[in-house]
Amino acid sequence: MISNIVPEDARYLSSTQYRLWSFTPADLQALRTTTNQFAADRVREAVRRAREARALSSADVSDADPESKSRGASALPEGEVDCLTVEEELKLITYFCRQTLQLGDHLNLPTDATAVQYIKRFYTTNSLMTYAPDTILRTALFFATKTENHYFRLSKFAEAIANTKPEDVLASEFLLTQGLRFTFDVRHPFRALEGAVMEMGAMAQGAVPYNESAGSQPQDMSRRVKIAHGVARDRLKTSALLTDVYFHFTPSQIMMASLLLADEELIHWYIASKFGTEDPMAQKILIVLSDCAGMLQTIEPVAAGPTTERKAISALAKKLKKCRNPEKIDLVALQKVKREGDGVEDEKVIKKRKMEREKVAREADELFGPGLTTG
Amino acid sequence: MAVSPLIVPGSGERGPHSKSKLSAASSGNGTPSTTLGSNSLKDVAEQMNEEEKDKYVKGKKVGEGTYANVYIGHHKSDPSNLVAIKKIKVQQEYKEGMAPDAIRELKHLQELSHPNIISLLSVFSSKDQNLNLVLEYLPLGDLEVLIKDIENIHYGAADIKAWMGMLSRAIWFCHENFVLHRDIKPNNLLIAADGEIKLADFGLARSFADPYRVMTSNVITRWYRPPELLFGAKHYSGAVDIWSVGLVFAELVIRNPYLPGDTEIDQIAKICAGIGTPTEENWAGVSKLPEYTVPSPTTPVHGPEHYLGMFGTAGPDGVDLLMKMLILDPRRRITAREVLEHRWWRGEPRATRNEDLPKKGPGSGLSRLGATESKRPGMVEGVARRLDFGA
Numbered sequence: 001m002i003s004n005i006v007p008e009d010a011r012y013l014s015s016t017q018y019r020l021w022s023f024t025p026a027d028l029q030a031l032r033t034t035t036n037q038f039a040a041d042r043v044r045e046a047v048r049r050a051r052e053a054r055a056l057s058s059a060d061v062s063d064a065d066p067e068s069k070s071r072g073a074s075a076l077p078e079g080e081v082d083c084l085t086v087e088e089e090l091k092l093i094t095y096f097c098r099q100t101l102q103l104g105d106h107l108n109l110p111t112d113a114t115a116v117q118y119i120k121r122f123y124t125t126n127s128l129m130t131y132a133p134d135t136i137l138r139t140a141l142f143f144a145t146k147t148e149n150h151y152f153r154l155s156k157f158a159e160a161i162a163n164t165k166p167e168d169v170l171a172s173e174f175l176l177t178q179g180l181r182f183t184f185d186v187r188h189p190f191r192a193l194e195g196a197v198m199e200m201g202a203m204a205q206g207a208v209p210y211n212e213s214a215g216s217q218p219q220d221m222s223r224r225v226k227i228a229h230g231v232a233r234d235r236l237k238t239s240a241l242l243t244d245v246y247f248h249f250t251p252s253q254i255m256m257a258s259l260l261l262a263d264e265e266l267i268h269w270y271i272a273s274k275f276g277t278e279d280p281m282a283q284k285i286l287i288v289l290s291d292c293a294g295m296l297q298t299i300e301p302v303a304a305g306p307t308t309e310r311k312a313i314s315a316l317a318k319k320l321k322k323c324r325n326p327e328k329i330d331l332v333a334l335q336k337v338k339r340e341g342d343g344v345e346d347e348k349v350i351k352k353r354k355m356e357r358e359k360v361a362r363e364a365d366e367l368f369g370p371g372l373t374t375g
Numbered sequence: 376m377a378v379s380p381l382i383v384p385g386s387g388e389r390g391p392h393s394k395s396k397l398s399a400a401s402s403g404n405g406t407p408s409t410t411l412g413s414n415s416l417k418d419v420a421e422q423m424n425e426e427e428k429d430k431y432v433k434g435k436k437v438g439e440g441t442y443a444n445v446y447i448g449h450h451k452s453d454p455s456n457l458v459a460i461k462k463i464k465v466q467q468e469y470k471e472g473m474a475p476d477a478i479r480e481l482k483h484l485q486e487l488s489h490p491n492i493i494s495l496l497s498v499f500s501s502k503d504q505n506l507n508l509v510l511e512y513l514p515l516g517d518l519e520v521l522i523k524d525i526e527n528i529h530y531g532a533a534d535i536k537a538w539m540g541m542l543s544r545a546i547w548f549c550h551e552n553f554v555l556h557r558d559i560k561p562n563n564l565l566i567a568a569d570g571e572i573k574l575a576d577f578g579l580a581r582s583f584a585d586p587y588r589v590m591t592s593n594v595i596t597r598w599y600r601p602p603e604l605l606f607g608a609k610h611y612s613g614a615v616d617i618w619s620v621g622l623v624f625a626e627l628v629i630r631n632p633y634l635p636g637d638t639e640i641d642q643i644a645k646i647c648a649g650i651g652t653p654t655e656e657n658w659a660g661v662s663k664l665p666e667y668t669v670p671s672p673t674t675p676v677h678g679p680e681h682y683l684g685m686f687g688t689a690g691p692d693g694v695d696l697l698m699k700m701l702i703l704d705p706r707r708r709i710t711a712r713e714v715l716e717h718r719w720w721r722g723e724p725r726a727t728r729n730e731d732l733p734k735k736g737p738g739s740g741l742s743r744l745g746a747t748e749s750k751r752p753g754m755v756e757g758v759a760r761r762l763d764f765g766a
Contacts, residue, residue: 011552016485035419125419146471146478149581149590154471166470173472174504179420182498182506184482191585338504 012250016183021121023247031124032086039127039325040083046327047081083323088316089128093120094242095313096133098305100141101241105303107141107160109152115144116241117186122179130325131175138164139172147184171331174338186246189236189255196255197229200270214272224266231262231301238301249292256285257292428499431509433460442476442578448509457512458496462505476578477506483554483577484508491545493565493575513575514568516735518623519561522630530733532688535627536719537726538564539620541572546620547711549574550613553583557594559619561626570729584610595619597642598632602653603705605643607666614705617714621700624693628686644670650701651676658704676703692719 012018023031084092097116104112118140119133138161145152158166177184202208204221218224235258240246245254260267268286275282300306305313328334417425431448438445443463450456463477484495497509518538521528542564549556557579565573579594589609595601601618603611625633634649636642647653652673653661661667682694689697696719699709709717720726 014486014488031419038419122420125423130418143472146473146475147482149584170472174500175420177473178424178500181420181423182481183485184478185486338502 012187015187016181016185017187017246018250020181020183021247025244025248028124028244028247029086032090035123035125035127036084036086036089039129040081040323043083043129043323043325044081046325050326081323082319084127084129084316084320088319089123091309091313092128092133092316092320093123094299095305095309096137097242098303099134100137101238101303103137103161104141107152107157109141109145109150111144111148111150112141113188113190113237113241114148114186115141117246118144118176118180120244120246122176126175126179128320129323130328131172131331132324132329135168135172135331136176138169139176142169143173143176167332171335174335175331187251189240189251189258190233192252192255193229193232193236193258196259196270197225200225200266203270203273210273211276213276213278214269215277218266218269221266224263228259228262228266232258235261235296235301238303239296239299242299243295245292245295248295249288253288253292254296257289257296260289261293261296424499427497428501428507430497431458431460431499433507442474447512457514459510459512461508461510462501463508465505473506479580480577481506481508483580483582487548487552487554489545489548491541491572491574492548493573510575511567511573513565513573515566515570517562517566518564518572518627520735521566521733522561522626524735525630528733528735531724532690532693533724533727534732535624535689536693536724537729537732538572538627539624540720540726542574542620542623543711543714545572545574546613546616547715549580550616550711554580555583555613556580556616558596559616559623560596560599561623564623566734570732570734583612597639598622598635600642601705602643602646602661602703603664605639605646605666606653606661606664606668608664608705611705613711614708617700617708617711618705620714621697624689624697624700625686628688643668646703647674649677651703653703658707661704690719690722692717692722695719 097119100116100119101112104110104115109115115137119137122131122136122140123133142152142154142157144150145157154166154169158164158169199208201222203210204217204225232255236255240254240258245257249257256267259270267289271282271285275285430451432451432454434447434449436444436446437459441464443461446460446462448458448460450458463474481495481498484493485498488494493513494511495508496511499507499509501507521530542559546556546559554577556574556577558576559574563574563576565575567573581590584590587610590611592604592607592609592611595604595615599619599622601615604615622633634642634645636645647669651657652669652675653667654669654673655662657676679691679694679698682698683691686694686697696709696714696717699717700714702708
């Protein structure tokens with residue numbers, strides 16, 4: 001029976017993180033391109049529809065309801081719609097993932113790492129132009145508290161974030177789970193890091209035997225392990241979450257790459273202590289690790305984004321506002337229709353929500369998205 | 376969502392064009408290949424969902440409960456290939472969005488693939504946003520049905536060994552993957568057409584907690600709940616499941632629940648009487664658990680002779696294994712791995728082959744499948760199925 005025990009690698013291969021959420025860079029790029037082009041087509045179609053509807057209703061002079069004329073019209077961009085490119089979407093997604101981490105910090109939620117992966121996964125098959133990132137990020141953060149057993153009352157959650165009502169958080173929950181393809185388990189590299197650090201610590205104490213051909217231990221190993229631990233952990237909490245490494249590498253590779261960036265000599269020795277210096281496997285591993293490290297280095301391990309990007313992000317945010325799909329803006333109303341299964345909506349409810357939305361939009365104009373980090 | 380009547384000219388041409396793009400995008404590492412449906416107005420995510428949904432045909436309802444309805448269904452491409460479709464109801468009274476049981480079940484079944492754990496074949500949403508879990512079709516009821524049907528079902532030590540073997544492998548696999556099931560009991564052990572036992576209902580399951588993180592002690596149906604949970608422990612391990620496995624073992628032998636407490640207090644009393652009173656002597660630290668209270672006078676822990684008298688059918692090795700599963704101190708209780716290494720499996724009698732195991736007729740099994748998969752026995756037995764997520 002024990003011979004049936006599956007090696008750890010085989011078990012990772014059966015995880016949804018590998019089966020559904022691992023891509024080659026080319027595949028991921030292709031998927032994002034498809035998603036982006038679809039969304040752009042749909043935005044243009046929706047805008048055209050809305051314009052036609054507006055033209056129709058303004059032509060109809062007998063229409064006594066001024067509300068129906070103005071509804072939605074204010075959101076319509078003029079002229080040809082200028083849509084976001086894949087690269088622009090990615091920049092914005094990174095920005096919003098940072099916001100998520102800051103909000104998670106603010107609310108003291110250890111589940112923000114999972115939420116960020118949810119957002120990144122969601123936007124491989126959905127576009128920012130269709131579903132607003134500031135909405136999705138709240139939903140992802142709340143949903144992650146549920147999937148990670150970190151209970152947070154919805155009403156308290158909504159209260160803690162400016163301009164947020166429970167219904168806003170829930171309206172896109174189903175969309176999120178669908179975008180996640182109903183897979184909620186995210187495998188993080190954090191536990192792996194603790195394991196490696198404990199083992200290296202024990203090696204430094206001489207408590208663990210290792211391959212002698214690795215040579216003598218790096219100088220001052222105990223202290224270096226401690227330092228590398230902290231540096232690597234910072235990297236895992238920032239760069240690892242914000243780059244695409246989760247889509248391309250296993251948690252242990254990400255963990256080792258973050259250690260490699262922290263103390264190259266230490267990690268070279270650590271790998272040699274496992275394989276010796278002659279084993280070609282060690283070389284193979286190092287190649288993968290340096291690929292992963294290269295990707296990690298594209299985003300600095302700091303909480304806030306570089307100030308030099310602020311202007312560009314702000315411009316992209318403005319651009320996004322002008323290419324939002326007008327049919328997908330009021331998710332709460334859309335959700336109501338879906339759940340209740342008919343298209344008959346209460347005009348008063350729509351009007352009320354529209355006014356609320358416009359109020360929020362007015363308040364949110366400094367950068368965009370209401371001040372997420374201030375409760 | 377409905378197709379708008381205002382499809383602009385040209386949108387029709389986009390279909391096949393996009394189709395090739397999307398197909399190209401699906402990667403070779405197991406991501407199901409996706410081809411575009413007729414409706415190019417749907418999001419990529421929506422199209423993927425449609426594609427899953429289109430693989431199955433939903434048939435008649437076979438079970439109804441407050442949490443879910445169960446339907447029989449089949450693969451569209453092969454009508455003889457049956458599935459069970461568990462449609463989770465939107466819980467209007469639950470105001471926090473998608474309900475905990477649905478999230479837990481999805482999260483864990485998506486990851487666990489093992490012959491003795493019910494297979495989740497697919498998940499899709501219908502247009503009313505109800506979740507549909509496509510599960511393997513298990514027509515032969517559950518272990519509780521077999522245990523209770525003393526009139527018609529006769530079984531012996533070799534059969535018990537076969538069923539216990541399958542249950543033990545299932546729970547070993549859960550723990551090996553850092554998942555606690557937290558609701559093991561005979562009616563969560565379903566039986567496949569070929570006699571294979573399948574652990575089902577992961578609505579209370581969770582991943583092992585990080586050190587120092589607390590978990591709720593309000594899990595596991597009372598009769599199968601271990602003493603540490605009854606005493607309110609907030610940090611616990613796979614040992615909680617092993618206790619339940621031990622009580623399933625005992626129940627298989629005597630064909631009655633071994634410790635059927637009426638209340639939590641009564642449950643503790645039954646444990647003290649049936650196994651022995653947890654004390655500092657047999658379980659260091661137990662008196663510090665938040666809700667530790669035991670009736671006096673105390674009962675010493677029973678020795679093998681007590682168990683041999685009651686569970687002798689299982690043989691001395693079987694009794695030894697049973698006693699190790701029911702050790703009061705969770706730190707000394709046998710682990711799932713050690714269970715599999717126990718000598719009982721290798722001794723006589725050999726476990727019955729699946730095809731020779733006693734079975735219920737498929738007719739009576741059908742309704743059972745529905746009932747088991749949809750009812751919420753935890754409510755009846757006093758487990759909070761809607762436990763908070765801080766669990």
